[in-house]
Structure formats: C-alpha cells, structure tokens
Amino acid sequence: MKKLSIAFMVLFTAGLSVQQALAQQKKPNIILIVVDDMGYADLGSYGSEIHTPNLDKLAQQGLRLKEFYNNAICAPTRASILTGQDQHKAGIGYFDQNLGLPAYQGYLNKESLTLAEVLKQNGYSTLMSGKWHVGNDSTGWPNQRGFDRFFGIIGGASNYFNTSYMPLGGAKYPVIIEEDNKRWHKPDDSYYMTDEIGDHATKFLDEQSKIGKPFFLYLTFNAPHWPLQALPEDIAKYKGRYNIGWDSLRKERLARQVQLGLRDPSQPLALRDAEVPNWDNLTYDEQQLWKAKMEVYAAMVDRMDQNVGKVLDKLKELKKDDNTLIVFISDNGAPAEDVAHGKVHAARNIGPVGTSGSFESQGKNWSFVSNSPLRSFKGALYEGGMSSPLIAWFPGKIKANTIERGTAHLVDLAPTFYDVAGAKYPAAYNGTKTNPLIGKSLSGLFFRGEELNRDKPLFWELWGNRAIREGKWKLVSVFPVNQWELYDIDNDRGETNNLAAKNPDVVRKLSLEYLQWVNANNVVLDFNLIKPKAILDIKAN
Template sequence: MKIYKAAFTLALSVSLFTAVAQTKTAAKKPNIIIILADDMGYSDIGCYGSEIQTPNLDAMAQGGLRMTQFYNASRCCPTRASLLTGLYQHQAGVGDMMNTRNEPAYQGYLNQNCVTIAEALKAGGYNTLMAGKWHVGQSPEHWPVKRGFDHYFGLIDGASSYFTPTMPYRPKQKLTIALDDKEFTPGPNWYSTNEYASYAIQFIEQNKQTHKPFFLYMAFTSPHWPIQALPEDIAKYKGKYMQGWDKLREARLARQKQLGILAQDTKLSPRDSLVPEWDSLTPEEKDRFDTKMAVYAAMVDRMDQNIGRIKQKLKELGEDKNTVIMFLSDNGASNESIKGPGFTPAVLEASKKPASDPTSFTSYESLGANISDTPFRLFKHWEYEGGTATPFIAYFPGVIKPGGISSQPGHIVDLMATCLDFAGISYPKIYHGNTIIPTEGISLKPLFTGHTWKGHNGLFFEHEGNRAVRQGDWKLVSQKPANKWELYNIKTDRSELNDLSAKYPEKVAELTALYNQWANRAGVIPFEKLGRPIGVGE
C-alpha cells in the first residue's frame, strides 16, 4: 500500500510538473522578427523565380507561407512609416519622404498620434531591437531609441556607401551611423550588410540573459544603390547575365509559374521603353551590364547569407522554434540613376567606374530594374504592381504549415496587428497621453495558421501624385502627370496590360469614390498643392 501511495504521489508530482511546464510553454510569447529588404524587386529571390542564390530565404518559404499579392507603399520612407505603425503613411506623418513640410501628414517624421510596433510590444513586456536603415526621422529626437527600441544600430538616413557609410553623396549632406542614441564611427573592413546583421545577432545574444521575448526589426539597406558587393560574392555571378534582359525576364517568369507564384496565363509586360534591344549593345556595354547585375545579385546573396547567420544564432540559443519571421521588400526595384546636380562631383566620377570596383558609386537603372520586377510594369515610386508588389514570406516552425502559398491581398499596415496578435497584446488607444489613431491593419495570424482571413475591403496607395486602390480583383491606378484612372482585373491580368476603364465606367466611378473617401480620411494632399519643403532629409 505504501509503495502504491508513493508511486501515486510520484505520478501526481510528475503530472503536475508536466502540466505546469506545458502551461509555461503555452504561455511563452514568441519572438518576432521582421526582415526588410531595400529596393528589391518581386522576382529577386529564388523562391520567387530568381537565379540568385538565396537558400536561407528559400528554406523559409519551403517551411512556411508565401503571399503572392502582398503590398508595400512603393517608396522607402512611406513604407517604413506604414509598416512600423500599422497606419497609412500620411496618418503617421510621412506622406512623402523625410522632407519637412508644414502639413502634418507630410512633416517627414513619425508623429505622436501613432505608435510603433516597438512601442506597443515594449509596453507588453518585449525587449525591442533594431538594426539597419531607419529613414523615418533624421533628428536625434526622432531616432529609433526615441520610438520604442531598446537597442539600435544602423543608418539613420536613406542610403550610403556599403564600404564607407558616412561618406556624403549629396551636396551639404551628413550621413549618420548610430549605436542606440549616439553617433558611431565605422572602422576598417566595413561592409554594411554584414555589420548590421552582426549587431542584430549581438542584440539577440544579450537578450537571452533577460528571459524576455524580443522583437527585432532587421532593416537591411541591400540591395539599394549604390550597387556594391564583396569580390567573393560577385565572382559567383559574373558572366551569368550575358544572355540579355529579354531571356532573363522570360526565364524568371517561367520559374514563377513553375513555383506557383503566378498563374500559368500570366503575361510578361513589354520590355521597358528605356531599355534597348540587347543585341544593339556593344560588347563593352554588355559586359558593363553583366557586371552591374553580378554585383546586384551578390548584394542579395550576401543579405541571404546574413539572414542565415541570424537563423543559426536563433538555433544555437534554442529560440528557433519560438520565433516568427516575416520577410518582405520596401518597394519594387529602383530604376534610379546616379546623375545630375543632386550628387557630388566625386560621386558622379565614381559612377563611371565598373560596379565591381569598391570605390564605384553606381546603380543598375531601368536595365536591371526591369528584370527585378518581372513580370510587372514600372518600378519603385509608381503604384503599378512593379512599384508596390513584394515577395512576402512568413515562417514559424510548428505554427505555420510548410509550403503554403496564398494569393489573398495583404498590406504592410497588417504587420502591426499581426505582431500584437502573436504577442497577445492590445493595440493602444492612448500612448504617453496622446490619442492614437486606430490601426488600419488586420492581423494575418489566422491566414498564417490556416484559418479564414476576412482581408480588406480596399487597399490604398498614394505617392507624389501616383495613386491606386485595390478592391477584390479590381485595381484602379493612375500615374502623374497624366492623372488618368486605368482599371485592371488583377486576377486575369496581374501585369496590368489590359486597361478596362472604358469598358466598365461604373466600376471606375465606384472605385474612384472609394479612393477619395480614403484620401480625405488619411490626409492625402494632391502633390501639386503641397507646400515646398522647409527642410530636406535624404
């Protein structure tokens, strides 16, 4: 009898211990990581059709969920403001760039009627970490540590050399690398992509000692111009782009169809009007382009390598199975060039050097951007799919089923609600005495976990006079200065090649009214009516 009682007591103790352990495990809040690429096109990673080697992102896609119709705000600053706050960028105070204007929706830095994901999660018991590009407030009072981040390391500004990141490229410019709330002086052997990831890893290691969950916003500058890469990465790709842009775009589209990213009847948009016939180039011009593409590919490759480093550190710390990771790009590929009076004479000279030279300062322009945005039209800055569509990967072992692909439209405003949902934290109505604008986003957690997701009644876009609204399969879009609405059925015409506005004028009127309601609510001002900037930040 005594033996039986002892066995029963032992079994009960084990059962209670197991129950307590299970409760603790169930109650343990997940770490959350958002990884943001900079100026990377829709087709630039392997799991979205690229020939570029991105094994770490591909593994996350295979082990998680890919969203094929996820949207950003088509430009660096607006996307970052919207992503961080769960609001449209105008509501957060960054309706354009970091250009200071008198209009509140265009003041050029985050206002006090929004909260960042970091502020909301920190209030709920998270440690909050950031590495990389900030670009939503240049003055020290607007830096990341003033907007909820416990630790920060990275570039306050919009772009910089990857080897000498504080070197000005605009006249009268000052570029800042910061560690927490202090300016940081870069040392030798610097390469930005490596350095930002190294500090992120250091922050994660330090966080382990606190026994608290963490939020990491890993905002790479790669592959934003200037296109600069390490020699060993460039060597992998030199010569791979000599087949020319038409064949490269066709090959990427074929892979996208094979992967299930795009429908089998998706058509390739015509080669951009600024891009000539490949065979019209001289051998020297072909080699120059091949070099630029090899360098660009190397930048994406190196970013993926560093994502692998972060994932490896999570595994070493035993945090890999309790971390949700989301990856996306801030806008479509950039066709911007390094030309004109906006750059210093030294940078204009450096733009003439081969892209493989670490002292060069150049971009791949429309020639490369047209490949990166396969199969879409136009680029960063415009509201066509080429400007706003981003690859999106969600990865959470044991929670998100492997190998999923969703075509439901999602938007960067959803990331705030998604993070708070996973963390079990409510979105605040008041923060530091300020009334907070209700979030525009809808949590993606149900979609990630295989449940019904209601989605949005409409998604809205505006940047410097370029506009769009998407509702269901319909998308209304216009570009400045024509300002003429075009109508597309995204389900049957993802590349936006067949304007249906003349055929369905009632749908144009309906979506126009929907857009105007949103624009009034969000504080959008027609770009030509905006006041001149009273201060300019890059």
C-alpha cells in the same frame, strides 16, 4: 528545468509574478526582416537565379504570398510597417522631408505608435539593426521610439564600405550611423555594412537571451539599395552569369515562377518598358558595364541572405527557433533611377563597379527583370513598384511550402504581430490619444490558410500618383496626367488592358471611395499645391 528556473529568477528580479513569468515564456519571438529596393523576383523562391538558400529554406518550410503590397518607396513604406497606419496618418505622406502639413511632416507623429512601443509595453525586448528612415531629428530616432537596442542608418542610404557622405544631385547627402544614440564609425574599407547589420542583430540576440523576455527584432538591411558595392568573393560567384543579358534572364525567371506556382502562364506579362534597349543592340563596352552591375547586385542580395543565415543560426543556438515567427518583405520594387548616368550625375565614381569608390545602380534595364512579371518600378503605383515578396515562417504553426494569394498590405503587419504576441494596443500612450489600427491580422491566413477579407479597399497616394485595390479591381492614375485606369488584377496582373472605358460604374464607385479616404487621412488631392520646387531625379529612397 535548470534553464527555466534561471529564466524565472531573472523575471522575478524584474518584479514579475509566476503567472507573468509563465506567460512571457510562452509568448513567441518575432523577427521582421525588411530589405531595400529588392524586386519581386530577386529571391530563388520567387524565381531568381541568385543564391538565397536561407530565405528559400524559410519559404520551403513556411508560406509565400503572391500579392503583398508596400507603399512603393522607402520612407512611406517604413512608416506603415512601424505603425500599422496609412503613411499620411503617420506623418510621412511624401518622404522624410517636411512639406509643412501634418500628413507630410516627414517624421512619425506621436499618435502613431511603433511596433517597439506597443510590444515593449507588453513585455517584449525590442531590438533593431539596420535602416530607420522615418525621421532625421534625434528626438524621433529608434531608441526614442521604443527600441531597447539600435544599430544602423538613420537616413535613406549609405555607402557599404565607409561612412562618407553620398554625392546626390550635386549635394552631399549625410550618412548618420548610430548605435544606441552614439555615433558609430569604423575606418574606411574595414567593414561591409550588410555584415555589420547582421552581426549587430546576432549580438543583440545574444545579449537579450540573458533577460528572459520574448523579443521583437526589426532587421532592416539597406541591401541591395544602390550604390552597387559588394565583397569580391561574392561578386566572383556571379562572374559571367549575366552575359546573357536582361532579355534572356527575364525569360528564365518567368519560366521558373510558373514552375514554382507563383505565376499563371495564361496571364499577360507586363509590357517591356520603352526605355529598356534590346541587349543585343548594345556595344561590347556597354554590355561589359551592364553585366558587371548585375553581378554586383546579385552579390549584394547573396550577402544579405548570408546574414539572414547568421540570425537563423543564432536562433537555433539559443534554442529559440521553435518559438519564433519570422516575416520577410522588401520595402518597394526595384528602382528605375540610374544614379551615375542619369540626368543629374553622381559626383563620384572613382572605382570599378562594386568597389568602395563606385557609385552605380542597376537602373531600369535590370530592374524590369527584378520586378518580373510586373509593370513599372519603385515610386510608381503599378504592381512592379508596390509589390513585395512575403515569406512567413513559424515551425509547427505555418504549414510548409504553402503559397497563397494573400492580397495583404503593410498595415496588416502590426495587427498580426499584436495578435500573435497577445499584445494590447493602447487607446492612449503617454497622455496622447493613439490612431486606431486599420489593418487586418494575417494570423488566420498564415496559420490556417483563411482568406483575408476586408471591410474597405486599400488606398495609396504617392507624389500625386493614386491607386485603389478592391477585390479583383485596381484603379490607378499617374501624376500629373491624373487619368484613372482600371485593371482586373485577377486576370491581368501585368496591367496591360485598361478597362476604365468599359466599366465606368466601377471607376465612379472606387473614385468616390478614394475621395472619402483622402478626407479621412488629410491627403492633399492636388499634389501641385505641396510639391517641392525641385524633385531630384536621384533620391536616397
């Protein structure tokens, strides 16, 4: 009672009535955790050998989805997360680069409200720690788009031990790290970025607990995005674990997914990418380099999970763990790019893999394991590029150790959070008419196991690649071939059997619906018309 009275006094000081104070006390807190470039199978609860006890605990005490879709690459994904809009409607149809059209302007438009803007209007404290990547201009940074507190990376990536530029494609990619609009910098090698993101999140929660409002925390780790850099004590946990190579490791993960109930063993597996060699065909030196890469990658995921643990401990300490919804996702599938040895070489690799002087990535060879059992990689609209694990946890509200198919999408997160928070989405904001929400609340799926029914298909366009998902069918095409392929995802999630020739009516129906979506969202049908003159093989995405 004493604590409640103190909370009410704080609320009264803010000019709230008793009824408003009671309402705010009952509103749930919301935490959305997003990781970067982590594959579908990289958590223990999704089949991995990597030590992720905190996220696995959330999965065991909560819900996992078999099918949750992202936008296959970073900035477009984050645009949909933050606004509940298709990426083009929000202004980030291509990336965080301005291609000269509103749907491809490279930053969030004013018509697409962020989660922070809406929840703040509805009585929430809004906190963010981590990676932004939906606009480089300071007028569109987190504190200007509704967040009360922000610490993190403005652009697409950073080093983990310093704030130096990143050497990409022969250019210097700037690393901008801010805390509430002030440039943040620590001496080189005096910190580890994943820890800084976790520590700032717990600091913000501590400070926010004195306000008496419910909170929304957007916790966006840049791990395990390249460069592969990790702390020695974490790398040591995995020494020798990956000597078996990717062929054997994939078999282990696939078997574990069946045991967990995440994969139907009767379904065909995605075919091995032709560029991934057999482990046994590598030289000894090649094997040493590649196993070291995976040791570091695992260490980065491990450290991310440790920082999730810090946040969970802080929730418990603040006695808010019984009234908090936590959702965890990844922004896209594991990546194909080899930043140190690809066509465009990184300008720096001056230390062993994992150290602050190294600039490596896991490449296709390990990423096809990370995305098991799915096809392809980040940037592609096959399942491996656009599928994420999703964990949802809310004690007493979400049934423990539940697995659902789901077939949900990023645009469903905003309606879910507003539904749970009892938040009203405004028709206008600061004199600007807002884009209506297009997703479906997942609260029925999360809390009651109800099937998610949609009025319309899900649509994607990324760099000329196209996809539609309706029911069991998925229509997909790859730029610049632009030939429709059709897959029965219910029976072939590995996308091994193209059924387009056998089902022309389905192809025709879905492709016409795609054209309607293109017109409604100002999508450029021919990507060649807006494609940048040079798309680098290496991107901070």
